[in-house]
Amino acid sequence: MILPLAAVCLLSCLPRDYAKLPVTIQVPPQTLSEPARYRIQTGDILSIKFPYTEAHNEEVVVMPDGSIAVQVAGKVAVTGLTTEEASQEIRKLASSRLRDPQVVVSVKLSSQKVYVGGEVGQAGPVPYREGLTALQAIIERQGFKDTANWDEIILIRLGKDGYKTFRMGIEEVASIRLETNDAVFVPKTGVAKVNLAVKQFIRDMVPIPVSYSGAGI
Numbered sequence: 735m736i737l738p739l740a741a742v743c744l745l746s747c748l749p750r751d752y753a754k755l756p757v758t759i760q761v762p763p764q765t766l767s768e769p770a771r772y773r774i775q776t777g778d779i780l781s782i783k784f785p786y787t788e789a790h791n792e793e794v795v796v797m798p799d800g801s802i803a804v805q806v807a808g809k810v811a812v813t814g815l816t817t818e819e820a821s822q823e824i825r826k827l828a829s830s831r832l833r834d835p836q837v838v839v840s841v842k843l844s845s846q847k848v849y850v851g852g853e854v855g856q857a858g859p860v861p862y863r864e865g866l867t868a869l870q871a872i873i874e875r876q877g878f879k880d881t882a883n884w885d886e887i888i889l890i891r892l893g894k895d896g897y898k899t900f901r902m903g904i905e906e907v908a909s910i911r912l913e914t915n916d917a918v919f920v921p922k923t924g925v926a927k928v929n930l931a932v933k934q935f936i937r938d939m940v941p942i943p944v945s946y947s948g949a950g951i
Contacts, residue, residue: 770913771816772864776800777845780812782824783838790832793842806831817841848912850875852920853882862914869908871918883923890917 774780776796782804784790794802800813807827812820820839828835847859848871855876860866868889872878887907889900892915902910912918 772841772844772846772862772914773814773816774812774820774841775845776813778841779843780817780820781840781842783840784828784832785836785838787832787835790828796845804828806835844914846914848915849917850920851917853879853922854920855879862912866912867908868902868906868910868912868916868918869904871912872907872920878920881922882920886921888919888921890919 774796776798778796779793780796780802781793782791782802784806790806792805794804796802796812801809801811804810804824804827807824810820810823810827812823815823817839821837824839825835825837828837841863844862846862848862848866849859850871851857854872855878858875860871860874868887878884884904884907887902887904889902889910889912891898891900891913907918
């Protein structure tokens with residue numbers, strides 16, 4: 735989890751060097767593999783629903799030992815399971831008290847995060863949830879700044895061979911679903927980078943009066 739956050743912080747400090755990243759060509763959503771099924775982690779808050787016996791519905795926190803305490807099923811080990819697998823485990827254990835119970839488990843709040851940096855309202859982590867898109871994560875960090883380049887957004891993802899980066903346009907950003915620990919970096923527009931260069935190398939070095947106008951240059 736530390737590496738993606740560190741990558742976002744590093745990229746945020748170097749807004750003019752993002753083009754040097756080893757990114758691929760711009761890719762359509764189907765070329766990225768589907769996100770792996772989410773597996774329950776310690777600290778997650780789970781919603782457990784019994785559709786036909788709603789009195790048994792409850793929300794539980796996954797304890798440090800990787801288990802949850804369910805009223806009608808007792809202690810259930812769930813860390814590393816998908817929500818479907820956890821539902822089956824609870825159903826099996828609850829069968830001693832309920833007749834043919836139906837159980838639906840969902841992750842209400844994940845302890846896992848994705849990370850958003852660059853030209854967004856407030857860079858930082860976003861709690862992961864299944865189906866979360868890059869655009870939704872950006873919106874949860876107060877959306878794009880006026881200086882954001884919507885068509886050159888970078889996704890950093892851990893693959894089998896280490897971290898890889900992908901360049902996304904706005905359509906991909908709105909449709910690609912994130913995985914836990916993904917990092918999304920929004921770079922500056924070309925105009926914004928030029929303005930930054932002017933500020934850093936001219937205005938900050940040469941005392942130009944506030945009333946100065948560049949018209950006619």
